[in-house]
Amino acid sequence: MFETIIGLEIHVELKTRTKLFCGCSTGFGDPPNHNICPVCAGMPGALPALNEEAVRLAIRAGRALSCRINPVSSFDRKSYFYPDLPKSYQITQHQIPICEGGYLDLEDPDNSPEKGLYRRIAIERIHLEEDAAKLIHPEDRPVTLVDYNRAGIPLIEIVTRPELTSPEDAAAFLKELKAILEYLGVSDCRMEQGSLRCDVNISVRKTGSRKPGTKVEIKNMNSFREIQKALEYEQERQKKLFLSNRSHEIISETRMWDSRQGITKPMRFKDEGRHYRFFPEPDLPPIDLRSSRTLSWLEENLPELPGQKRERFVKQYGLSSYEAGILTGSRALADYFEEVTAYGVRPGDASNWIITELLRLWKPSEDRGSPVRSRSLAQLIRLIDEGRISRNAAKEVLNDMHAAGREPMDIIMQKNLIQVSGQDEIAELVEAVMADNTDAVQEYKAGKSKVFGFLMGQIMKAGRGRVNPNIAGKILEERLKG
Amino acid sequence: MKSQNMMSNNVGEMTISELAEGYRYRHFSIRETVRHYLERIAKLDEGLGTFITVCKETALREAEKLDEGLSRGGDIGLLGGIPLVVADNICTRGIRTTCASRALEDFVPSYDAAAVERLKAAGALIIGKTGLNEFAIGASTEGTAHQAACFFGNLRKGSRANGDLTCGSAAALAAGFAPLALSSGTRGAVTLSAAFYGLVGLKPTCGAVSRYGLIPFTSTLDQIGLMARDTRDCALAFQIIRNNVNTSDTEELSKGVEGLRIGIPKELTECIREQNQELAAAIHKAIRIYERLGAEVGEMSLPPADGCLSAYEIIASAEAGSNLARYDGMHYGYCSDMPPDEAEHNLNEMIIRSRTESFGMEVKRCIILGTYVLSTEHGAACLRKAVQVRRRVQNAWKEAFRHCDLMLLPVLSDSNGFSVTDGYAMMMDMAGIPAVTVPCGFSSSALPIGLQLAADHYKEGRLLRAAYSLEQELALTGFRPVWKEADRFV
Incomplete structure (x- = not known):
């Protein structure tokens, strides 16, 4: 048997308006080399000036992850030559990072949170640094293009201790971390836009072995799913090498994930042995959080975090931990759920409709609100509750609400979907169906109770789906007995 | 109106105050003044090589604009129409800034250094960019890409000064090419070379003037400084470029030195007394003047x-x-001329070639030493130790300034090689304290002798006041020999 040890290094772009050391915009998708100035382009003589908002956000992340916030932290230069690095060094925090020693609690999939069983993953450090430029390799030309818009965008790097024991755990950790950072407004964590990037370290060893396994780094994954797949592949690869007595072939290296082939490959250009020549940044004073002005950053109120919200949803709304888990997956979704219940909808109904129906139409995120307003969904659910439309009709209405952005009542009126609930009206229908199906009525009276379902179907058909089935059932039963 | 001829004879000697007065009373226009400076440069600088770039067109255009402003009765600023030379490691928007290096031979910044921006806003016009050691590193331009910069040792007929004798800004002022210079001062480059050429030089407190746009050599030891013909000019320009603008230094100048405690480091004066009697005598005279003006002068220990x-x-x-x-x-x-496909496939080779071809020996030596310090165990230990030494130096000067308000130091300007005053200049850089040099006499061979005053952080006002008092008492201001010597050189 084997045991796997995984550690993560996560780079997260902070949601500031301007870059870490200059006033350039951090906007995504602007034309290449549009948001640059002498500072972020590394021109001679330009000097950095720290963006305090980035410090504030890093502190928020650190506090939410139960880190110790260092009262004084400092910047260092990390030197290497590469076209994406305009100064030939990156300003980062090496010696004294802003946050150290935190943790994140992962729900154990085998144990419900009601039992209070979590796995605690330690976080070694969080530090501030500037992003590098983006290199673009066009396929049609043998050149490399450099876009400096990204150079100087503030990042935090979150480094975990090697305490994750499976690829699923790693994915679960990232999902939870992403939710927390989104809740805090620290980052929008979009892997597809590169605002969250993750390098992983994995080592496998025989269970009980004292010797630590050989650490392999994997890069180039663009989604949590890919990260999990890359780790699964790498785990299997290393196990197979052990089983075929080729464990010596596992070497400490950096491998690239090839998503097309679904495998990890050794990097063509090795960057091991690179000496970064770390050096205290002489152009920036240390970040000193002991002044009265910065002290308030350490005491800022944090929003309710996903874990806390999950627990509250279970307690307050009586939801299952599964439901609570989904609904707290993003702050926008959790807020939406609470809005719907605030309009008087039973939490169970709101949860059901959101999870099974609405989430088909909406992928929640900070700046993509629900296409169906919470008040409209609440109205729709109330209409079902009041028996004015059927459940099936309601699904159709919801689709139309999403597509056309209209109110439920408009659609119901236009499509004439109002449920028929009047006793007399339904009785008339029941009697008509019974008259048309005398054979079936006789069979029922002879004790063949199965026929009841057939008759109900005929009634619904006659009412073109708008008949309230509860009322119709009751009347049919009365008439058959009478 | 004074005759044109008279002005052309005097222009090289004039101070900012004199030029400003001439403009105000329309004795001469800004444009004709600038043209006289440019003519002088054209005539003399070929042999001196103080300039890397002369900004003829832009300076004349600016001058014309200012003349128009003046004729409309507008305010042209505290330095309206004053020609300025800027060392070529300080960024000037739209004007080539080379650091005297091949690495930046065609570099034209899109931005002004913060101090340049301030001086321009006050009306100063840049007349040229002056030479320096490549990236201000080292003590001589020998073997650097810009050999031209080494000629201005000629101003003093081949005599070698300590510190940065190749400071083109100081030489340009001495040669009468401008009345004001903005320069970087590392290892006494401002103070020592100002003394060398009989100028007033101010190296402000580390942090008092923004370093933005000063192309860095050392970051923590670099500092933007000023050179001018007299203390008043220096104080005026400092008032414009410094960060803190609460007090007015020019008004404080005449407050005198009464009650100030002036310390003399006995280790340095003892050494000077043995090496250079003329300098010792000039210093002694200055001390007597300060005592007469009511200052309290005493020897103290600062090894x-x-x-x-x-x-x-x-x-x-x-x-x-x-x-x-x-x-x-x-x-x-600078980018090495490599076939594009070769460069594409071998990025490291391209970087290595570009750097090998563009840096001079002194710069390479410095980079190699720096890389050693940052990439080896032993180097790191050295750096830790060096930082400790710096802290010790800072503490020593802090302690000294608990017992005195100012420190008076001789500047040894005629020795060969490294001198004891170099050491003190380095200590002052490390301590980050301000210093001013002021001429205090002439040697028997009619070369200027300067003395240096140092004070605690942000006490530039006090420094300039003391320099001004001495300057007034000595009344040397009318006697500026160096530029005449330059004339003779042609």
Whole structure:
């Protein structure tokens, strides 16, 4: 048997308006080399000036992850030559990072949170640094293009201790971390836009072995799913090498994930042995959080975090931990759920409709609100509750609400979907169906109770789906007995 | 109106105050003044090589604009129409800024250094960019890409000064090419070379003037400084470029030195007394003047710090190695002429070639030492030690300024090689304290002798006041010999 040890290094772009050391915009998708100035382009003589908002956000992340916030932290230069690095060094925090020693609690999939069983993953450090430029390799030309818009965008790097024991755990950790950072407004964590990037370290060893396994780094994954797949592949690869007595072939290296082939490959250009020549940044004073002005950053109120919200949803709304888990997956979704219940909808109904129906139409995120307003969904659910439309009709209405952005009542009126609930009206229908199906009525009276379902179907058909089935059932039963 | 001829004879000698008065009373126009300076440069600088770039067209255009402003009765600023020379490691928007290096031979910044921006806003016009050691590193331009910069030792007929004798800004002022210079001062480059050429030089407190746009050599030891013909000019320009604008230094100048405690480091004066009697005599005279003006002068102990020179070299080279890493040929500046496909496939080779071809020997030596310091165990230990030495130096000066308000130091300007005053200049850089040099006499061979005053952080006002008092008493201001010597040189 084997045991796997995984550690993560996560780079997260902070949601500031301007870059870490200059006033350039951090906007995504602007034309290449549009948001640059002498500072972020590394021109001679330009000097950095720290963006305090980035410090504030890093502190928020650190506090939410139960880190110790260092009262004084400092910047260092990390030197290497590469076209994406305009100064030939990156300003980062090496010696004294802003946050150290935190943790994140992962729900154990085998144990419900009601039992209070979590796995605690330690976080070694969080530090501030500037992003590098983006290199673009066009396929049609043998050149490399450099876009400096990204150079100087503030990042935090979150480094975990090697305490994750499976690829699923790693994915679960990232999902939870992403939710927390989104809740805090620290980052929008979009892997597809590169605002969250993750390098992983994995080592496998025989269970009980004292010797630590050989650490392999994997890069180039663009989604949590890919990260999990890359780790699964790498785990299997290393196990197979052990089983075929080729464990010596596992070497400490950096491998690239090839998503097309679904495998990890050794990097063509090795960057091991690179000496970064770390050096205290002489152009920036240390970040000193002991002044009265910065002290308030350490005491800022944090929003309710996903874990806390999950627990509250279970307690307050009586939801299952599964439901609570989904609904707290993003702050926008959790807020939406609470809005719907605030309009008087039973939490169970709101949860059901959101999870099974609405989430088909909406992928929640900070700046993509629900296409169906919470008040409209609440109205729709109330209409079902009041028996004015059927459940099936309601699904159709919801689709139309999403597509056309209209109110439920408009659609119901236009499509004439109002449920028929009047006793007399339904009785008339029941009697008509019974008259048309005398054979079936006789069979029922002879004790063949199965026929009841057939008759109900005929009634619904006659009412073109708008008949309230509860009322119709009751009347049919009365008439058959009478 | 004074005759044109008279002005053309005097222009090289004039101070900012004199020029400003001439403009105000329309004795001469800004344009004709600038033209006289440009003519002088054209005539003399070929032999001196103080300039890397002369900004003829832009300076004349600016002058014309200012003349128009003046004729409309507008305010042209405290330095309206004053020609300014800027060392070529200080960025000037739209004007080539080379650092006297091939690495930046065609570099035209899109931005002004903060101090340049302030001086321009006050009406100063840049007349040219002056030479320096490549990236201000080292003590001589020999073997650097810009050999031209080494000629201005000629101003003093081949005599070697300590410190940075190749400070083109000081030479340009001495040659009468402008009345004001903005320069970077590392290892006494401002104060020592000002003394060397009989000028007033101010190296402000580390942090008092923004370093933005000063192309860094050492970061923590670099500092933007000023040179002018007299203390009043220096104070005026400092008032414009410094960060803190609460007090007015020019008004304070005449407040005198009564009650100030002036300390003399006995280790340095003892050494001078043995080496240079003329200098010792000039210093002694200055001391007597200060005493007469009511200052309290006393000897105190401030020994040169152990290991100061090594610590300085280690810190400076570590910072320089890192600061100069950006000249990789990829972004701007010199790029080795390599076939494109070769460069594409061998990026490292391209970087290596670009750097090898563009840096001079002294710069390479500094980068290699810096890389050693930052990439080896032993180097790191050296750097830690150097930082300790710096802290010790800082503490020593802090302690000294508990017992005195000012420190008076001689500037040894005629020795060969490294001198004891170099050591004190380095200590002052490390301590980050301000210093001013003021001429205090002439040697028997009619070369200027300067003395240096140092004070605690942000006490530039006090420094300038003391320099001004001495300058008034000595009344040397009318006697400016160096530029005449330059005339003779042609």
